[in-house]
């Protein structure tokens with residue numbers, strides 16, 4: 001620990017901030033701090049040790065520099081002859097991590113001392129994005145670090161860019177989990193995130209010859225300064241095997257004799273709250289071989305075979321499944337899900353049992369939230385533990401279960417609903433399958449009691465889907481095992497009640513609630529749009545709006561203030577220039593900042609209708625070509641940006657990317673029109689590129705077929721940054737329209753009430769009827785080959801009475817909305833006003849509001865504010881609460 005000693009001695013002479021008053025004020029805390037060393041060490045030694053550790057790292061410039069240099073020399077073992085910017089990033093990150101460890105340790109001790117109820121957020125994905133800027137910002141150390149690093153010859157902003165973007169998620173679902181952690185920490189809720197530490201995150205998207213090519217994302221290549229490997233937090237996870245029955249005291253007992261054991265090891269990423277000392281943890285599991293070595297094969301000389309089995313264990317958490325809103329049904333995925341659940345529950349139970357108490361108190365101390373059905377095996381696993389290991393009756397165990405879990409549904413798309421074949425599940429988790437059958441039997445008897453003779457209800461609510469292959473419906477399991485089920489935007493939650501989970505709703509109506517999604521304003525406004533944040537600081541005379549986004553509403557008057565609007569649009573223009581630079585670097589395309597930036601970035605999916613967007617661009621291009629120069633004034637010059645990954649096995653999504661790039665190739669090189677229209681495909685859309693793309697939008701598109709996008713969250717990010725939405729009456733667009741006003745958003749297309757009928761009509765009518773004339777002209781142009789010759793498959797996906805996402809129907813209304821956008825863009829002041837209204841009225845979509853709702857309506861937890869360490873420590877925090 002020479003580094004630690006050096007820090008101590010280097011800072012001994014300075015005014016140090018002491019931990020003593022924080023801990024000393026509280027006798028319990030002293031107990032917790034008692035070290036567990038061998039009896040040979042005297043109390044005096046302990047005192048000496050703890051005395052040396054009592055001080056927090058000082059945050060003056062000189063000390064920060066010393067801390068950084070210390071890491072350069074001793075953590076990275078660098079010499080001055082072999083030192084690059086990336087090493088500076090690493091050293092700076094380590095120095096920030098040190099501070100996070102201080103606040104993290106204090107936070108955990110305080111939660112333990114208070115014995116508060118904790119919430120556990122289980123998610124198979126956490127798309128957290130880069131950490132350094134977020135941590136520096138949340139700790140309030142931006143100015144101190146900027147200066148400290150500058151004097152060492154680096155720019156903090158450049159260091160931010162050295163960080164690899166940990167991409168352990170596909171899209172909205174994983175990003176939501178990450179925003180929730182930021183809000184949970186910021187609002188001082190005693191919370192833990194639990195997920196999987198994939199060695200390979202979502203693939204890197206390359207565009208070659210206009211097509212998506214996937215490259216592996218080995219994000220750990222250069223190490224990860226943000227994680228803390230916990231070699232002492234490891235749990236066995238079992239698979240396969242059989243169930244043996246024993247009789248004890250006249251009762252049958254079941255015991256799972258597993259066939260294979262691996263180990264899950266914990267890696268913690270500290271998550272700092274904004275302007276608070278509280279720092280919570282994202283605990284990610286990695287699979288490693290169990291310590292047992294197969295000595296039989298060893299003795300037989302098959303040393304390599306034995307090692308091979310160990311390698312296989314590592315494989316479980318090696319790669320994130322790259323499907324968004326659809327699932328693969330592969331055994332390895334089920335193993336990942338069970339590993340997450342099994343290790344997490346062992347961890348939760350260990351923490352619960354630190355205090356001796358009755359199991360019936362579990363729901364008073366623990367809330368578990370299931371982010372979609374992926375972690376829903378947790379319901380079965382907890383039942384198994386309570387019944388088989390703790391010896392509880394099924395009824396008592398069920399009582400506890402059904403007060404502990406909450407389930408968030410994220411989609412109504414049938415292809416996304418998880419269903420595991422009975423054989424697959426039964427072979428991997430034989431005892432869990434038995435429990436499913438038992439739970440189902442009890443549940444269906446309750447259904448029969450409530451709806452006697454209703455065969456439909458029985459088959460709709462059963463955990464088991466009958467058919468050639470029997471399947472377990474994980475959504476049904478999640479619903480009956482949870483005390484609350486929520487959708488993620490009002491329209492979505494309504495659809496759950498009237499459509500997808502109608503029968504469940506009739507069975508238990510009070511279970512079903514709505515909690516509209518939100519995004520973290522720290523990352524999605526304050527960090528990614530620092531200039532706009534600064535304007536708001538100035539105008540409000542405080543930065544407290546970051547914690548209370550509704551304060552922005554008090555800026556309504558600025559709409560009548562031309563100068564303010566000009567300042568606002570100046571910021572927008574600067575953000576456009578920043579994106580232009582990015583595009584020059586990664587796409588080799590020149591873009592004009594005076595064009596309207598029209599952006600659609602999200603996973604590529606038929607339901608999200610990037611296809612309709614590119615079809616309209618072709619339409620607009622043909623129209624431009626047909627219009628003599630004098631008449632072209634009515635077209636506001638536009639740059640249309642696309643970004644997003646297609647699942648590697650999703651053919652039509654990949655075809656859409658190909659068409660976009662083919663159109664870009666033609667349109668961008670047409671000297672006759674390219675002042676009016678350019679198309680750019682932004683490769684490898686991820687959190688860090690989103691932070692550059694989103695603040696630059698004039699228009700962003702959220703144009704899913706009504707009833708298909710559960711909420712959407714990028715719509716919220718765009719609005720916060722003063723972008724206007726072109727969207728359908730779907731997901732959170734509806735609530736955004738309510739907040740910002742219908743005058744400040746462009747809504748078009750079929751409403752959800754019409755969709756069913758329109759699809760029926762489409763199926764039964766001629767393609768020349770359900771696809772209107774202007775769109776046929778576009779289809780003909782594509783068929784003629786001006787964009788190459790391989791787009792037939794894609795066109796066939798709507799022209800054969802199979803236009804299930806209603807591109808043909810909505811296209812006309814979409815084109816009409818586009819005209820209105822062109823008209824408004826001519827009037828710069830009117831445009832600025834609308835854009836401004838969007839940003840200052842976006843308060844509802846802060847994930848802080850969302851998390852307060854979860855805490856109140858589902859988790860029943862209260863904030864626990866860790867005391868500030870000492871009085872003189874407070875210069876780290878601008879806002880006092």
Ligand SMILES: *Cc1c(COP(=O)(O)O)cnc(C)c1O
Nearest residue numbers: 171172602686687690712713714
């Ligand atoms: C917010 C976000 C998403 C979700 O976008 P939607 O438009 O809501 O589907 C996906 N990917 C990234 C990188 C994001 O930041």
